[in-house]
Amino acid sequence: MKVLLVKLRKAVALVERPLLLYIRFGRSLRQADHVKRYCLERERERERAMAEVSNKQVILRDYVVKALPKESDLCVINTATIKLKLPAETDQPADAVTSSKVQLVLLKNLYLSCDPYQRLLMESVQGLSVPSMSSYTPGSTIHGYGVAKVLDSRNPDLKAGDLVWGTTNWEEYSLITTPQVLFKIHHTDIPLSYYTGILGMPGMTAYVGFYEICSPKKGEYVFISAAAGAVGQLVGQFAKLMGCYVVGSAGSNEKVDLLKNKFGFDEAFNYKEENDLNVALKRYFPEGIDIYFENVGGKTLDAVLLNMRLHGRISGCGMISQYNLDKPEGVINLMQLIYKRIRFHGFSVPDHYHLYPKFLDFMLPHIRQGKIVYVEDIVEGLENGPAALVGLFKGRNFGRQVVVVSHD
């Protein structure tokens, strides 16, 4: 019994001090525990975030040299992974890309747009000198315009949860090192996909190319090639708002119908059904053309030159008919530029992005009031992106071609 009492006393002595401590500092201890649990939870969350998830990507196999791009020139891969959190600034290796000077932004891509200029980037092009216009690298993800959600950001103007449009990569998640090519989306009463088109780069292209480059005046005669595309459909509507006479050309009767009955063009024609574009233009423009919004180049440009009026203006936006040729078609009627004192002004919209706020002020009321309409051709799934993109060069799209990567 004595032995038992001694053991019990020892046992009590063993717990006595901790117990006293517990009683004395109980409150503090409970707090410390809470902090510890909190830290553990955050650590687990961080680990989950830092865990690499699969990142589907569209890759250019090799340069497409002077040929129509095929779906097989691109491939969709599922082997890449990405961490859904930027590394802590102290963790990062001190290389050029992840240097703390680079304001990394991590995006979840929602919508990607298919644009004709992307064909040019499938070749090795030099001298374009804007970040969004650098040639693709064979074996790497292609880039383009898109709408995305910010998952993490080291840029002070962007935070997790923000929606943006701008230059991103054709993949599910993108680590952007040049956040200056991203524009924050403030107005979400408009369909988000519109920021790949009417409220994004093509919208700005139409706006700058028409209002800034063409110096339009009420009553002038306006011709638009590739008029049913992402840019052309808007230029035509801008020209109608300005009080111009507007004719568009497109590559199918369905598109011609769209131009006349949806976008309000005065006239439209299917260039594939015209034997002589010069004759076609003379039919629609007996008085000649004041403004030509150039999207196609080649034979169309040659025919337009013959039909331009004195002091006409040509807004050089693109020459899609030439992108896939072994050698561009020679344009022979350039003397008309001098005879008629015409201004041909090539432009690229990134030079004009400082006008974006002014553009939004103009566009938003028109869209909300239904005074400017927009037609999109939406494809679901990044895996269907290559077909959508190469389809552009066969005129398969019906309105602005968009690829949905994720709806939210």
Added chain:
Amino acid sequence: MKVLLVKLRKAVALVERPLLLYIRFGRSLRQADHVKRYCLERERERERAMAEVSNKQVILRDYVVKALPKESDLCVINTATIKLKLPAETDQPADAVTSSKVQLVLLKNLYLSCDPYQRLLMESVQGLSVPSMSSYTPGSTIHGYGVAKVLDSRNPDLKAGDLVWGTTNWEEYSLITTPQVLFKIHHTDIPLSYYTGILGMPGMTAYVGFYEICSPKKGEYVFISAAAGAVGQLVGQFAKLMGCYVVGSAGSNEKVDLLKNKFGFDEAFNYKEENDLNVALKRYFPEGIDIYFENVGGKTLDAVLLNMRLHGRISGCGMISQYNLDKPEGVINLMQLIYKRIRFHGFSVPDHYHLYPKFLDFMLPHIRQGKIVYVEDIVEGLENGPAALVGLFKGRNFGRQVVVVSHD
């Protein structure tokens, strides 16, 4: 005797009254006689003036279609005559040309200039819409720029004896129905022939095409084709005054020497000795071209496009290499206009003549101080005009080609 006295009295009576009248009104009679003599003299002078004198003319035989013009496409005739006084307004037949509403001006032509644009007028060209740019009529006198003396004028701003430059006909005397194409010459301390060149249309063309169309900036890289011609030699000097780096191309080593040693171009080359214009331009412009003053078109334009810099400007003045071809050469590198956001602006100097006073204020001190020099290639005699004019298209002229019709 009585009979004799009667006869004498009758005879005295016959002269008495006139004699008395003569004595009484002698002074008035002498005045009337003076007036009569004066009127007779003026009448004789008017008759001399109204007498038709021979008027040598240069005639276009027939349209020159897509070929190098030959001297035999033009002919000099001596059969035409002209009255060296305008008909009195009341005398004139009420037709369109001599209607009193038309402010006729009669000119004695002194100097005529040979200009590349005249080749275009040897074909049936439409749509140029400036009086000086209407096609020639086969069988009729050709027109062009010249310096002339006013012999008679129904225009309130011009009087006999005035010197003018502007659009006139290739003949000794011209009846001008559009005096708005004539500019009065106020500064005669400069050689009169300069008003066909440095102080006339080519000077204005160089001035407008460089300063107004090209928006030049100090330090920019400037290339000028046909640089030893009437316009090119001035553009190069303007560009040097602006602090640009200037290279010109020409068609002979003598002209290249002129560009470098007389006009102060930084570099110049003989395009006929270059196998590859693209290579030549890369040699002279390793950094590319900011401003191209386009005088020749075709292959040169194609090579220039490849070498233009971002936001470059091309002043479309002429395309002399294309004027005589069966079909213009196709220009294939137009996509560069878009890649590099280039502005190609065709212009024609008559659109800018309102700037002539500003131009004179700029040019006169530079000429007087020898800061701008000018080289002319002067041919004596209207009969040598056709050879001088067609020689222009073979590059025979050495500087500004002028034809002297009369020295005063």
